[in-house]
Amino acid sequence: MSSDESLGCPRMHGCPMYPMFKSKSFLETLIAMYCEADYARCVRFQRATAGESVPPTLLPNGRDLAERTE
Numbered sequence: 001m002s003s004d005e006s007l008g009c010p011r012m013h014g015c016p017m018y019p020m021f022k023s024k025s026f027l028e029t030l031i032a033m034y035c036e037a038d039y040a041r042c043v044r045f046q047r048a049t050a051g052e053s054v055p056p057t058l059l060p061n062g063r064d065l066a067e068r069t070e
Contacts, residue, residue: 009039011048016056020065034060 012035021027034042043062047054057065 008036009034009042009045011045012036012039015044017044017058017060017065020056030060 012031015035018027021030034045039045042060044054044058044060047058055064055066059065
């Protein structure tokens with residue numbers, strides 16, 4: 001892990017995905033696993049870095065939150 005990665009994802013502040021969660025404990029788990037840890041494996045980060053659109057409902061693992069609520 002580089003020293004930059006130890007600071008967490010540069011896109012985590014203001015992430016539009018965060019307000020979508022009612023469960024703060026689940027959100028905190030996602031943040032710990034992806035945003036503060038190995039954020040390079042986050043599909044949201046990968047797509048944004050590649051200049052692709054990132055739907056707010058896209059989870060870090062590549063699943064769509066909207067599909068789980070229908």
